[in-house]
Amino acid sequence: MERAADRIAYAREVPVRHEVDVFVAGGGPAGVAAAVAAARAGAGAFCAEAGACFGGAGTAGRVPAFMHFGDGINFCAGGVGREVLTRLRAAGGAATDYDLKEDNRRSVAIKAEVLKRVYDEMLLDSGAGFAFHTTLIDVQADRGKVAAAICAGKSGVFAVRAKVFVDGTGDGDLSARAGAPFEKGDDRGDLQPGTLCSLWADVDWPAVKASDLGAGRSRIAEAIADGVFTYLDKHLPGMWRVGEKLGGGNIGHTFGVDGTDERSVTQALIRGRKLVLEYERYYKEYLRGFERMQLVATGSLLGIRETRRILGDYVLNVEDFQSRAVFDDEIGRYCYPVDVHASRPDPGDFERGLKDFLERFRYEKGESYGIPYRCLLPRGLANVLVAGRCVSTDRHMQGSLRVMPGCYITGQAAGVAAAMAASAAAGGAAGDVRAVDVKALQARLAETGAYLPNRTPPPRRT
Secondary structure, eight states, rough: OOOOOOOOOOOOOOOEEEEEEEEOOSSHHHHHHHHHHHHHHTTOOOEEEEESSSOGTTTTOOOOOOOOOOSSSSSSTTTTHHHHHHHHHHHOBOOOOTTTTTTTTSSSEHHHHHHHHHHHHHHHHTTTTHHHHHHHHEEEEEEEEEEEEEEEEEEEEEEEEEEEEEEEESOOHHHTTTTTOEEEEETSOOOOOOOOOOEEEEHHHHHHHHHOOOSTTTTTTHHTTOOOOOOOOOOOOOEEEEESSOEEOOOBBTTTTTTTTTTHHHHHHHHHHHHHHHHHHHHHHHSSOOOOOEEEEEESOOBBBEEEOOBBSSSSSSSHHHTOOOOOOEEEEEEOOOOOOOOOOOOOHHHHHHIIIIIIIITTTTTTEEEEEEGSSSSOOOEEEOSSTTTBHHHHHHHHHTTTTEEEEEEEEHHHHHHHHHHGGGGGTTTTTTOOOHHHHHHHHHHHHHOOOOOOOOOOOO
């Protein structure tokens, strides 16, 4: 615990480096979608990304696959999400070979280096400004309105003034620092575990396919009984084919990690780098086709599934999932099952989580739930929108909407809405995100390709 004597007062003036319509914190899938959408909507936009590339988990974090882009009939992540996938496939970066129009509920394996270039090209083409190795460290806010984002880069600390701010940090950093309320974890305060994803060479994929053992947890119980693993961990997402002899591993859980605390993340990274040795033994000794595999790399970013959930004007909840909810202000629809990984290495937690994912909270083809615009509006903040895994949901719904295609949906909506709010500022609305005409927002999103089957089109002019 910190003592008063351990604190110092620190204050300084910093230069304002950028003055823009829309500032986007974070360049993960939600931040990319927001910055691209805002710039294409005519706003001057700037995106600050803390890492060396855009994409977050799918690039620096080496998460090896996208989850569902659609519900099996409809392409839910339309617009920016579809464009990312189209560009990725055209560049040879989507390692899964099938027709997504017919089978868009399957995962799509990712070649991360190609995806990095796709994101670079989309941001450059959009005209949005951006900088890597640029971290949001604070905000300047007064009575619910943010005036500036305070960022740190190698060149020093600087400010970005904007009319509207989009929080695409994944952890809700901007919103929380501006004073928005939030929730974290379950009723015990436990969070979903992280995963340090990995890249492996010399995988014999034809042998994997022929073995009928697969690339996942077919013999995990046996290996646990044999003492292969330090932790009892029955949930193994598995390994995806990301090249002729390459495998992308979403394997192992770092229990107890808090992604909003760098000390906790540090310990989780150390544990994760040790865990890959245990999974190497499992894959080599218990499955087929992996006998000669070699570790190439682990992610430079720990895969974090859950931190803050910013409380917005509406909290999307599990009852909405069950009812296939429709909202007047929906900005998209999504369909991924509720995927909440066990917070502790406890057999009961594993069984409940897998039952929810595989049976209880899963849709048939063509089914989806609506995402209301109100989920993007942090309570008490006038000119801030939130996008990505930290939008306003309960814990079950966060487990569905947190994946990359879901982030494209909320990020795109936040970007277009931010541009509209910034444009309205000249007319006296002062960047108020609640003053956005939702019907007009839906119309503009539909023009970009968003999936909005329930919107009421405006009447035709005669």
